[in-house]
Amino acid sequence: MMQITIHRGTRQIGGCVTEIASGGDKVFLDFGANLPGCGGAPAKPVPGLTAPDGTNSALFLTHYHGDHVGRLGEVAPGLPVYMGATAREIYLCYLRRVQKEIVGHAGAILPFTPLRPLRRGGISVTPLAFDHSAFDSYMFLVEGEGKRVLYTGDFRLHGFRGSKTLPVLERYAQNVDLVICETTNLARDAIGMTERDLQNEANKIMRAHPYVFVLCSSTNIDRIGAFYHANPCGRLFVCDEYQKDILEIVRSRHAAKSRFYDFAQVFGYRPNLDSLMEERGFCMLLRQGAGFARLLDRYRGRDAVVNSMWSGYLKGESRSAALANFLAKEQLIFLHTSGHASAVDLAALCRAVHPRRGVIPMHGEAPERLADLLPGEQVHLLSDGEVFTL
Ligand SMILES: [Zn+2]
Ligand SMILES: [Zn+2]
Structure with a gap:
């Protein structure tokens, strides 16, 4: 059995933190601050992440945007934190200029290798490199007790690597039970150009x-x-x-x-x-x-x-x-184009993975619109803190 909890981010862009628990172990995916000026749900303690709760846990960061890493300073001492190797270096350079107080926390981040699974107790996390407006960004394939979940983080298909991205999923993310998908552009204007x-x-x-x-x-x-x-x-x-x-x-x-x-x-x-x-x-x-x-x-x-x-x-x-x-x-x-997938591309990704138990939308202000884009797929609308059992 796998239990999925989006502690924050089910109905907002940013501030995200997701927990996947299986067999007494836990992994946390992203730990972001609310976007400046956007309001959003208040930050709350997260057992196992902000303080030890007796479980074997770790934090995995998809990329260095503040809405995914901004609460790094609140991570419990000694909890392993992982991120892409180049992303880590860029993030450290950025922090030395704008946020020196958490350079020490970021310096303790451990780099992961794309496609190489990392284990936390009975849970394994495989980073899949993907295109976003942050360099060295990842999706995570999380596996435990025979279940497989794909957590997209932020992504797009209209970047320079656009055409190469879906085949990566078709190759490495097969037999997926559930996709947890960002939905930023369902509430914003459509993206314009590649x-x-x-x-x-x-x-x-x-x-x-x-x-x-x-x-x-x-x-x-x-x-x-x-x-x-x-x-x-x-x-x-x-x-x-x-x-x-x-x-x-x-x-x-x-x-x-x-x-x-x-x-x-x-x-x-x-x-x-x-x-x-x-x-x-x-x-x-x-x-x-x-x-x-x-x-x-x-x-x-x-x-x-x-x-x-x-x-x-x-x-x-x-x-x-x-x-x-x-x-x-x-x-x-x-002259700008979005770092996030268009509505059409969100649907294309979900169809390519075709998860058995459907899709949980997050990181968006209109997650319910995903159901209109995916007739025939199950779309589960969660609230912050609600537990979804797989
Ligand atoms: Zn984001
Ligand atoms: Zn981002």
């Missing part, structure tokens, strides 16, 4: 403007790659030293496997680059701050400023006043 289309659009903007600033997440590596490869030959690709460090983590570990991640021609900004930037043109990754504001002032009217982040950061309840203020004088070109 990451490859976005790269082509970025190239058009760059050909029309010699000086291009881009605002995007420092850890959305595939998006940065899209702009890096869209930058015309001879132009500089410039960012700050923090961003350069993140790209170097990826380059050093992945360039040999894929040239897409060979960020060899990235310049860390220094004022002595100014004349070369003026002469050759550039694509520069922006971050809020006085130094970047001065550069925006210098090029205003001659540049293009691309907003490649989710539109909700500039309007609506998740709006960041500081970001809106930073960009107040700019004419923004919006």
